[in-house]
Amino acid sequence: MSEPTKVNAQIIDVINQTQTATMSPQVVTTSGAGKAYQAVAQSTAMAVQDATDTLRNVSTIATTAIGVAMAQLLATGDPKYVTALTQAQGMMTSAANDFTSIGTAASTVLNSFPSS
Template structure:
């Protein structure tokens, strides 16, 4: 029977203690959970950015059509509500974007990133 060098046995024992005990496993799990939450909040902000971009495109198109009609007909009073609605759409979308960004930041900052948090 071949005897194993005690240094090798010690290295294996130390490695097991460093990687397979509660502390490192818990820290790794908490880190993964934090990364998942961070990714989810980033996706929420990206989605809000896309929504803002879409609303801005629709509002710009509507405003362009309304302005074209004002220029063609000279009737600003008839098309002013379309301009006001387009502006309100963008304002609401900006507020929504800001709310999502603020909420995402709060969620992420309040989520523990590891054992020391």
Template sequence: MDPTTVNPQIIDSVNQTQLATMSPQVVKTSGAGKAYQSVAQSAAIAIQDATDNLRNASTIATTAAGVAISQMLVDPANAELYQTVIQESKDLVTQSTTDLAAIGTAMATLMKEFPSG
């Protein structure tokens, strides 16, 4: 056997591998899958950020309400001012909750509508 001759089975195997991995449809599907994964990861990060925002808003609101209640006990004459702070604290948490829900819904819609390949 001539050492410079390549076995036809090897040539056929290489050609079939190229067809299986480099055909336009395979490349297109693979690219679409990678794009879908990237968008899914971005959506997950957006939801994590909104969750962190809610957690932080809740911490701030709880602290502000606690200080307002303490001040209300010390200075009952200004109770109305402190009640306003408490209400604003509640509103902060409510808005952060609304934002989280809206972001979650938007990301779910985006993922449903985004082509996966």
């Protein structure tokens, strides 16, 4: 049977130093906290992006409804179209308020999450 090959002490030292540098409890904790913070930051950014898309879409719908209602009001003089105008404006106000609430909540979550 052959004798086991001896490993150079410097190689063993490098392996031990690498393990200490990458796997020590402090390094793992710090790295994990950083990854968690990045995940929360990305999630809050996505929530704000979604709220922005919703605001844009509601704006498009409301603007279209306002244009149609205004055209009908001018053409017919029927006051029922004033109700449509008011409701479309209310949609925009509600969407803007939702956007503000989501942005504020996202900011609060991110700022209260520990970064390290």
